[in-house]
Amino acid sequence: MSDQPQTFQGDQPHSPQGVADREALDQLWDQQPGFTGWLGQCNHKAVGRRYIFTAFVFMLVGGAMAMLMRTQLAVPDNDFVGAETFNQLFTMHGSIMMFLFVVPMLKGFLIYFMPLMLGARDMPMPRLNAFGYWAFLGGGLFLLSSFLFGAAPDSGWFAYVPLTRQEFNPGLNLDFWLLGVVMIEISGIVGAIEVVVLFFRFRAPGMTISRVPIFAWSGMVASAMILFAFPPLVIGTLLLELDRKIGTAFYDAAGGGDPLLWQHLFWWFGHPEVYIQLIPALGIAAAITSVACRRRMAARTPVIASVVAIGILSFGLWVHHMYAVGIELLSTSLFTAASFMIAIPSGVIVMAFIATMWWGRIRFDSSMLYVIGFIVIFVLGGITGVMVAIVPFDWQVHDTYFIVAHMHYVMVGGSLFPILGGFHHFLPKLTGAMMTEGLGKWAFALNFIGFNLAFFPQHILGMFGMTRRIWTYEEGLGWEGLNLASTAGSYIMGIGILLFTINLLLAHRRSAPRAPADPWGGDTIEWATDSPAPNFNYQYVPVVESPEPMWDGRSRFAEAGTEGWAERLDQPRRGVRENIATTGLDAEPDHVIALPGHSLWPLFLTIAIMVFLVGVLLDAVGLIGIGLVACVGCAAAWLWPGVE
Amino acid sequence: MSTRISRTAFPVRGGPQGAPIGVWGIWMTIVVLGTALAGLVVSGVYLYWGQDEWPPAGFEAPVLTRGALALALSVGAGALVVAALRTMRAGGERAAGHILLGALLAATGCLAFLVLDLVQAPWHWDEHVYASLFYVFVGYAATFVAVSALMIAAVLVQRVAGMIDTGRHLELKVTAIFWIHTIATVVAAFAMVHLLPHR
Numbered sequence: 001m002s003d004q005p006q007t008f009q010g011d012q013p014h015s016p017q018g019v020a021d022r023e024a025l026d027q028l029w030d031q032q033p034g035f036t037g038w039l040g041q042c043n044h045k046a047v048g049r050r051y052i053f054t055a056f057v058f059m060l061v062g063g064a065m066a067m068l069m070r071t072q073l074a075v076p077d078n079d080f081v082g083a084e085t086f087n088q089l090f091t092m093h094g095s096i097m098m099f100l101f102v103v104p105m106l107k108g109f110l111i112y113f114m115p116l117m118l119g120a121r122d123m124p125m126p127r128l129n130a131f132g133y134w135a136f137l138g139g140g141l142f143l144l145s146s147f148l149f150g151a152a153p154d155s156g157w158f159a160y161v162p163l164t165r166q167e168f169n170p171g172l173n174l175d176f177w178l179l180g181v182v183m184i185e186i187s188g189i190v191g192a193i194e195v196v197v198l199f200f201r202f203r204a205p206g207m208t209i210s211r212v213p214i215f216a217w218s219g220m221v222a223s224a225m226i227l228f229a230f231p232p233l234v235i236g237t238l239l240l241e242l243d244r245k246i247g248t249a250f251y252d253a254a255g256g257g258d259p260l261l262w263q264h265l266f267w268w269f270g271h272p273e274v275y276i277q278l279i280p281a282l283g284i285a286a287a288i289t290s291v292a293c294r295r296r297m298a299a300r301t302p303v304i305a306s307v308v309a310i311g312i313l314s315f316g317l318w319v320h321h322m323y324a325v326g327i328e329l330l331s332t333s334l335f336t337a338a339s340f341m342i343a344i345p346s347g348v349i350v351m352a353f354i355a356t357m358w359w360g361r362i363r364f365d366s367s368m369l370y371v372i373g374f375i376v377i378f379v380l381g382g383i384t385g386v387m388v389a390i391v392p393f394d395w396q397v398h399d400t401y402f403i404v405a406h407m408h409y410v411m412v413g414g415s416l417f418p419i420l421g422g423f424h425h426f427l428p429k430l431t432g433a434m435m436t437e438g439l440g441k442w443a444f445a446l447n448f449i450g451f452n453l454a455f456f457p458q459h460i461l462g463m464f465g466m467t468r469r470i471w472t473y474e475e476g477l478g479w480e481g482l483n484l485a486s487t488a489g490s491y492i493m494g495i496g497i498l499l500f501t502i503n504l505l506l507a508h509r510r511s512a513p514r515a516p517a518d519p520w521g522g523d524t525i526e527w528a529t530d531s532p533a534p535n536f537n538y539q540y541v542p543v544v545e546s547p548e549p550m551w552d553g554r555s556r557f558a559e560a561g562t563e564g565w566a567e568r569l570d571q572p573r574r575g576v577r578e579n580i581a582t583t584g585l586d587a588e589p590d591h592v593i594a595l596p597g598h599s600l601w602p603l604f605l606t607i608a609i610m611v612f613l614v615g616v617l618l619d620a621v622g623l624i625g626i627g628l629v630a631c632v633g634c635a636a637a638w639l640w641p642g643v644e
Numbered sequence: 645m646s647t648r649i650s651r652t653a654f655p656v657r658g659g660p661q662g663a664p665i666g667v668w669g670i671w672m673t674i675v676v677l678g679t680a681l682a683g684l685v686v687s688g689v690y691l692y693w694g695q696d697e698w699p700p701a702g703f704e705a706p707v708l709t710r711g712a713l714a715l716a717l718s719v720g721a722g723a724l725v726v727a728a729l730r731t732m733r734a735g736g737e738r739a740a741g742h743i744l745l746g747a748l749l750a751a752t753g754c755l756a757f758l759v760l761d762l763v764q765a766p767w768h769w770d771e772h773v774y775a776s777l778f779y780v781f782v783g784y785a786a787t788f789v790a791v792s793a794l795m796i797a798a799v800l801v802q803r804v805a806g807m808i809d810t811g812r813h814l815e816l817k818v819t820a821i822f823w824i825h826t827i828a829t830v831v832a833a834f835a836m837v838h839l840l841p842h843r
Contacts (some may be wrong), residue, residue: 124665150758193672197665227675232683239687242780247770250691250780256773258694261687268683565656581653583662590662594652636798641815 011529011538011557021571022539029121029535030574031384032598040598042126045533047133048112049430052260054137060501061144062096065089067494070454074487086471087154088173092143094157095177096274099184100140102415106280107132107191109422110219112430114195116526116533117415119204120541121579122595124197127638131602132191138606139183142613145177146176153177159240161251161262166244172617175579178241179613185230185237195219204525204556207544207587213524214297217304220459221311228315228584229272236264236265245616260325267318274410275314278378279307281418282349285371288418288425289353291520292368293360294473296548299352306345306352313342323391324398332391346382349458350375353442366440373448377413381406384459399469402462408455420447420500428515432532433507440503444471446496453489457482525555526587541566541580544587601638608634670818673826675702677788683823684784687837688777698843699774703767705842706778710761711834716831717754718789721747722823725796729820732813740816741803744796751799754830758786778837785833792826795819 005071013019031041041047069089072080081089111129115122123129151172155164164174199220203212239250240262249255251262276570290297297303319327319335353375362368384406386392397403420443424435461482466473473479506512518527526533527550540557542549549555558566569578569592577595582588612627614620651662663671666743692698699705722745732740769779799815802808808816 056763125669126668189676193676196670196672201662201665201668225671228679230682231676235680235683235687239780242776248768248776248780249773250687250776252773255770255776256691256695256700257776258691261690265683265687342795580656581662581665589656591656591664593652593665594654632794636794639798639815641802 010475011540013539015017018539018570024142024572025539027535028575028595029577036115039603040130040600042122042130042596042599042602043535044111044115044123044126045535045537047123047126047129049109050133051108051111051136051428054133054140055101055108058096058100058140059105060421060497062093062101063494063497065093065096067490069093070487070490072471073473073483073507075484076473076477076480078472081471083471084154087469088147090469091153091156091177092217095143095153097411098157098277100136100143101409102189102277102419103188103273104136105419106222106277106284106415107188107195108281109284109419109426110195110223111191113426113526114198114216114219115202116429116529116537118198118202118207118217119525119526119535119538119544120198120202122577123194124202124503124581124593124595125194127596127599128190128601129194130599131605132187132470132607134196134603135183135187135190135609138610139180139187142183142610143176143180150501151176159262160266160267161240161243162253164240165251166247174243175241175617178237178244179617182234182241183609183613185234188226189230192223192230195223196227199223201398201581201590202579203582203587204542204544205580205582205587205589206555207582209585209587210301211544211547212551213283213284213547214286214300214303214307214328215280215524218279218286218307221307222279222587225272225276225279225311225314229269229276232265233269236262236269239265241616244319245619260322263322263325267321268315271318271321272314275310277411278414279310281415281422282307283373284422284425285353285374285418288367288371288421289356290548291425291522292363292365292371293356294363294521295356295360296523297352298359299348300547302348303352306348307347310342313338313345316370317342320389320394325396326399329391336389336391340386343382343386350379350382365419365424366435366437366444367424369441369444370417370424372490373444374413374421377409377417377448377451379413381409381411381413385410399467400462401458401466401468404468405455405458405462408458410450414453420444423500423504425520426517427504427507428531429526429533430523431508432514434519435503435507439499439506440564443496443499443503446492446499448496450489450491450493450496453487454493455489457486457489461486479597480544495540518550523551525549534569540570544621545589552556566588568592599638601634605634605638653712664814666814666818667821669685670821674821678828679826681784681829684780685832685836688781689840691773691777692840695774696843698840703772703774706761706765706837708838710757710764711838712780714754714757714761714785714789715830715834717750717757718827719777720791721750721754721796722820722827725816725820729813729816732808732810732816736799737803737809741800744800744803744816747813748793748800751789751796755786755789755793757841758782758789758830758833762786781833781836785830788826792819792823795822 013022029043031037068081069086072078072086084155112125153173153176155169155174159174159177162168178342199216242248243251249257251257251259253259286297316338317335319331324333388406424440428434440576461479464478466479515531517529517531529538543556543558545554546552565580569580577597578592579595581590581593583590608627611623611630615623615627645664692795728740728743731743762779765778767775769776796819799808799819802815
């Protein structure tokens, strides 16, 4: 009798030798002891968890800022916070939500779940993965530390020039923003590199490109987009920092520069960023939907094609954020057409979700409710998106609360709701806990009602002429009732998020029930392993036969004894963390690769970069030099063969 | 492409078919850096199109010779790194070390000319966007030449220490691939500084 299971009904050994191998694998893939062992973890699950929970904390901070702003705007002529504080609040709220919450949260989901879904034991470059997290944390703390020095960024999350040049913004506020964002962008880029390589080289044998789950496809597309969207923003921010620090003239019209260059570079990043935040969330929603509806996602291939199409088309839309800057009408017409075009694949995806629900047997648990909320809110945001893609309409509502409402309908509907649903769905695999359904449904109801009450009136406020980013308004403009309703909605949503957080905490109390391996009857292979996923993910290498390996009855674990490489992976005699790398399209076993397991160098490199950034911030040449030398030293030590 | 060059990859089933993860990593890095370079070049061209005069009145063009020499040396250094890689593959470990030393000298020479270009520029970076672009492009190229030279130096030390040989030389291959981007950066800097038509 073989010492291993032959189907996906539990990745457990059947023989004493198999049990001993499992224990050996567990020890091999476990973290090193002590605090430095904890700090030096590079495994994708440790890094993924850190991303997810750090981003969640940042979301709470950003959400609290939003409620402070809504409190200020609840009544006319209010002075709950002053103008300067209000400027800092809307700048940091936007920056936190865009840079420190949605993208890192989704990246956390990808880093934790993609290897599990693809049948891998880790990311292809674990130390780079760990560096991505430390850079994210460092950049986030750097950005938030500006509050301690009374110099929080205050020019909006888009940092428009010339408002952000030294002569109009002389403090350190914008320098905190620019340097922090560069650090966070670097984190995003390294994470994206990891995901793309993982997608193409670390899939389980048999998981051909046509069998990859939609979640993994969405992760790959969003990551590929990051590779092309983020670097121009890094260049743009570096040029702006050079303008501010040493007086170059890139954005200075008097010196031959052009302030509009910033908008081009920023929106080249900024518009794809919307889809970078939408697409992985859509992957989470697809994963929930097929399981909750108990059927394959309808139009699976067109959905994947639409995701790829959105990824490409999103790079052709950036000028629709710039209709009001005086660009020629012919150009704006072309961008209007491109903006309309992206509604087609988006429509395909929405119809596929509706068809899946129509033909499935829906289980209305909390995660699925969030998906339904996502569809409703995202469709509304998409419709107003088509409206503002029309140039004359955009000219009327540009920089009004209509845009604020549209943006939140897209971002909250398209990203936050799937993320909250993803917590309910994936928490068993993430921590082994399960959130309570009753509390979950209450939280959903409050979030859905609160969100719509908070943001739907803002469409009308925008039509009535209420401009964005104003810290107060006079009585008698007809805005009072709608603003009060909007504030009440934000409080209701705040209570919803609070309930969600309480539910999350209660799920982790000691007496809470533990989740089984497959609580939902999942379709993809992460549900074949324990909850939470063990250190090594899978003892036996999965061999995948369809896009729903848990449902097809044919997918299995590779048989030891017949495949030398499988035996090598099942039985860790070499004391090295190993994974099977497969070919890019057909997922044929190609080579076994040894992976590093513990390293503090990614953390040290992050600290060195932070020293450099502080030096730039304070114009301290000595610190800059120390930081640079430390960066080179840390990178050399990290890359030196055999060093961990 | 053989995965045998890596000390952490072990082929299965009749030989490897794909590139090692390290090679994937460096190509992904080049995609990112290439996009950044493209962003910088497009920004430069955008600013150039907005000018009535190029170079602006009173600004003399920088010396062509130093830029051309830096370009030639960067291409030379890249070619030598590739030659070292081929020699290493063919079993000439000692010769590969010598060629790498030559590459390091060429890279250092390239860096020296770029730095000299920056130091001896006839204007300051804050005088006009023309000058700002010159400093950024030349500085950007110098940064990557310096990084690439450090990579050659590290590989050379590893060769001397016996850590790189005919069977395991992924680090050398990664350095050779990275030089593609470095040469592209120097070419882009040269083109933006010296080849944009005068107006």
